[in-house]
Amino acid sequence: GQQLNQSPQSMFIQEGEDVSMNCTSSSIFNTWLWYKQDPGEGPVLLIALYKAGELTSNGRLTAQFGITRKDSFLNISASIPSDVGIYFCAGQLGGGADGLTFGKGTHLIIQP
Amino acid sequence: ETGVTQSPTHLIKTRGQQVTLRCSSQSGHNTVSWYQQALGQGPQFIFQYYREEENGRGNFPPRFSGLQFPNYSSELNVNALELDDSALYLCASRGTGETQYFGPGTRLLVL
Numbered sequence: 001g002q003q004l005n006q007s008p009q010s011m012f013i014q015e016g017e018d019v020s021m022n023c024t025s026s027s028i029f030n031t032w033l034w035y036k037q038d039p040g041e042g043p044v045l046l047i048a049l050y051k052a053g054e055l056t057s058n059g060r061l062t063a064q065f066g067i068t069r070k071d072s073f074l075n076i077s078a079s080i081p082s083d084v085g086i087y088f089c090a091g092q093l094g095g096g097a098d099g100l101t102f103g104k105g106t107h108l109i110i111q112p
Numbered sequence: 113e114t115g116v117t118q119s120p121t122h123l124i125k126t127r128g129q130q131v132t133l134r135c136s137s138q139s140g141h142n143t144v145s146w147y148q149q150a151l152g153q154g155p156q157f158i159f160q161y162y163r164e165e166e167n168g169r170g171n172f173p174p175r176f177s178g179l180q181f182p183n184y185s186s187e188l189n190v191n192a193l194e195l196d197d198s199a200l201y202l203c204a205s206r207g208t209g210e211t212q213y214f215g216p217g218t219r220l221l222v223l
Contacts, residue, residue, distance in 0.1 A: 006154075041217075042215050
């Protein structure tokens with residue numbers, strides 16, 4: 001099935017550093033979402049974006065919906081140990097019956 | 113805590129068998145979706161049910177089927193299991209808003 005192109009695949013950073021990851025698609029989406037998944041858990045929604053060009057923050061997290069509707073990025077500022085996990089982007093085209101299309105994930109590892 | 117629960121947490125089956133996975137949605141959530149997440153991959157959309165009717169489907173064969181019940185519970189059934197069906201199966205429920213709330217998943221191993 002289709003998956004979005006998400007990069008980087010993994011990141012090894014020091015605590016306190018800023019993080020940036022992005023997602024691209026060959027198709028347009030009307031909604032972009034960013035999820036975090038911890039081991040043994042399902043994905044948890046971090047940020048939802050509904051309009052091209054939209055920039056939205058949730059605490060230390062900031063995400064943008066690309067103007068072409070084919071890309072999105074997520075930034076995490078001043079990383080802390082609990083930020084460790086796998087981050088997924090997801091796009092949705094229509095009103096919901098088409099489901100979410102996910103990226104392969106970015107595995108964030110924070111070195112002490 | 114999303115209010116979405118799934119059972120069982122883990123399951124082992126052999127090739128050719130049939131399996132039923134269960135999901136209990138948040139009260140009031142009329143939409144439930146099922147996803148398959150292979151190891152190291154993002155979730156893949158299987159299908160979606162709204163008020164007990166399938167109203168969306170991803171690229172999965174007919175041996176993947178589902179049911180949704182009036183009490184906000186749902187099932188994913190997979191017939192004629194194949195080795196490649198080994199994965200984490202996630203359900204997600206949604207109310208009138210856009211946000212989908214995922215359960216913790218059922219990890220299926222097919223031997």
